Each structure stands twice: as structure tokens, then as C-alpha cells.
Amino acid sequence: MRVAVSTRDRLVDTARTYLDEEGIDGIGLREIARRAGLSHGAPLRHFSTLGRLLAAVAAEGFRDLYASVEVAISTVDRADPMARLAAASFGYVRFAAGSPGVFGLMFRSDLCDTGDPEYATEGGAAFGQLVELVVDAQAVGFHPDLVSAELAGVLWSTMHGLASLHLHAALAPTTGQTDLDALVRIANLLAFGASPTISKEPS
Amino acid sequence: MRVAVSTRDRLVDTARTYLDEEGIDGIGLREIARRAGLSHGAPLRHFSTLGRLLAAVAAEGFRDLYASVEVAISTVDRADPMARLAAASFGYVRFAAGSPGVFGLMFRSDLCDTGDPEYATEGGAAFGQLVELVVDAQAVGFHPDLVSAELAGVLWSTMHGLASLHLHAALAPTTGQTDLDALVRIANLLAFGASPTISKEPS
């Protein structure tokens, strides 16, 4: 929680708060302006369009996602790449579960302007973080024959799918299941095998 | 391609066509009415709200998804549950790639009214189809200790994540990768192991 100094930052913060409190549905330029105590046209002084404003929110989301993964992998042995990869999974879904609104926004190309350079930079950084983890894992024998970026893409997709479907409650009604961590454990079991060191979530 | 007999069916068909041609962005009640050659209020005579109309479109999407998976698994040996499961993966992403607009809509709870009974029924049927495949696979030794619905949820999530991120082009820029089938092959490799019978896509 950092204090909003400029109006620009306050707008991004207001949007973030709205997303996590009210969800992604009613978000809009005028609503953000209202909550920030500004006139309906004020945001356009700082962002040329609503999409750019939301792209800035999403970029901050990617930074938070990066940090969440960083925190998760810091709890396990630095010399165990497989454990770090498994921990990263929990960091990913933990961010999604903790900031569902922002997470939902980050992958909504119809809402946030994905052409925004900040969006691309932060998104790429988050993915790059995972690729590094994958490279380390490959170095200790985890599917060393596969292209790192592709392997990372598949692992990302798994966590992304789990988080997405969980938030959309598309699985819950039929599975009667809300424990996201349990599903991540299963996913890790499938991907990494039944190692006891990675079958439990960290910290 | 079946001929639209009632106005109601024509509206659903018009929305479908729009989604696959123009994407999900500009869809709306008035736009659908325009394309169907009706006045802007006509759709509300058949659907109480835009969300219900789109829910009907999504429900038809779930039926098509079901059919796509059915086609995919029909190409492999009926007595090989693992091969059928792997084939189902291709059926899933093939539908998503072939009908990106409808696929995107199906999991957008802010757009289509997920409380619609038809939506819930068809969505549940599609998931049930996967659960059956998983049960068969468990019977031949594929993680028999896990809860079928949870295991199915994880597998669904993986395919869902791959399709979602692929369509959002969120992975493409960093991975430089557009071959969805290749990613599915990797995902199957991770989940099912390196059996040559499932490492290639069917048909």
C-alpha cells in the first residue's frame, strides 16, 4: 500500500480498489473518476483512453504477480529447481485468488490496451521469470529436450486455466470444489510427478 | 449450417456469426438486431436481456464443444482410455481455435447470464463428458487415487488455459509461438507421459 502522490497514480489506485471490491463488471472511466473525486473527463488528461488506464492497472498487476511468485519461491530451497517451480504455481494462483479483479483484467484484451508498452514490458517480465525457473529445472533433468519457452507456456497455461475457471466458478458447480490449492497440488503432481517435497504448498 | 426457422434461432445464429467474424468486442443487442434485419428492441421479445441471448449462444457453443471432443475421440481406439483422453485435448483446443468468438463468450460471466438453465445444463454436459473419459483412464491406472472430478478439472484447466492464452495472444509475443497443437502435445506429454500413441494429434 503506497500513498498516491499524483492524480495519475490515484486514478490507477482507485481502479485497482474498485476491481478488487466490486469486480470487473461495472468498471468505467466515469465510475473511476467519481470514486477519485474528479469530474468525468479528468482521467482523459492522464490516459488517452480507458484502455490505457486499465493497461496501467494491469501492468501493476503483472508486477504484483511477479512479486507473489518471488515470495513463493523464496520459501523453498534455492538449490531445488523443481521445488521452486512447484512453489511458483502456488504464487501464481495465490495472486489470482487475492486480486481476482486485477487478474481478470490482465488478460482481457478488450478492456486493457495490450499495445501499451508498459503492459507488454511487465507481462514479458512475469513470463520471463517463469522461463528462468523452467530453464533451471531443465538443467536438473526436467524435460531437457523441450523448448524452454514452450514448456513454460504450458505450465503458465495450466495455472492460468485453474485460476480463470476457479474465478469464473465454472468448475465449482459440477465439481463442488472450491479449494484452489488442492487443484494446484494435483496439477503439480501431474506435471512434476509425486515428489513429497512439492506435493505440499509452501509456508 | 442449419437454416434459421424462428426469429429466435435467427438471432442466436446472427450472434454466432458476428462473434466468429468480428470477435467479441463490438457485440451488442442493437448490433445483433441490425444484422438480423430487425428493430433495436426486437430481440427483447425473445430474450429478456442481452445476457440471456448470449447465454443461449454459449449453450450452443458447449454443444459444439461436446461434439468437437466426440469427433476427436472417435478417431482413436475405443479400448484405449489414455489415447481417448489425449485426443479429447485436441478436440477441445480445436473447437476453441475454430470458434474463438464463441469460446471466448462461453467463459465470460459478465456477458452471458450464467444463471440461464440451458447454459448450466450444456456446460455441465461438456464437463461430464470429460469426467467420463477420466474415469475410464483411472480404471486403467491413471492416478486412480484422485477424485475424478478434480482430476478432470485440472485437465480441463490446462486445455482451457492453453486455448485462452493462445487466443489472447498473451504468450505468442514472448514465445514466438503460434502452433497450438504443439503446445497441446507438450501438455499431454506432461500429464500422461511419453507414450508415442498420444504424442501425435489424431486424424
Place this chain on the structure above:
DNA sequence: ACAAAGTTGTAGACACTGACTACATGCGCG
């Protein structure tokens, strides 16, 4: 057969949205 009732489509209105414009205010800097 004929009128009543229901169904279906139209047209207008309302509140709302994102974006654009003209205008006012206030700040920094030569």
C-alpha cells in the same frame, strides 16, 4: 364466423457510457 386475447415487431424515451471540445484555473520559468 367473429371478436377477444395473446404474440411479435416497431418506435420513442431514459439513463448511462466513452470520447471530444471549449473553457477556466493555476503553476513554473524566461
Place this chain on the structure above:
DNA sequence: CGCGCATGTAGTCAGTGTCTACAACTTTGT
């Protein structure tokens, strides 16, 4: 000081979803 420029305001425009009144047509009961 005074000129720019950045910032915020208010009004406007085209567009949206939804509601309502109304017209036309179809079905139904007697």
C-alpha cells in the same frame, strides 16, 4: 511580470441496454 503549458471542469455527441406505448398479426373460444 507574463507567457505557456498542464490540469481539471462542464457540455456535447453518438452509442448502448432496457422499458413502455402502440400497431399488426395469429391464435383461440364460442
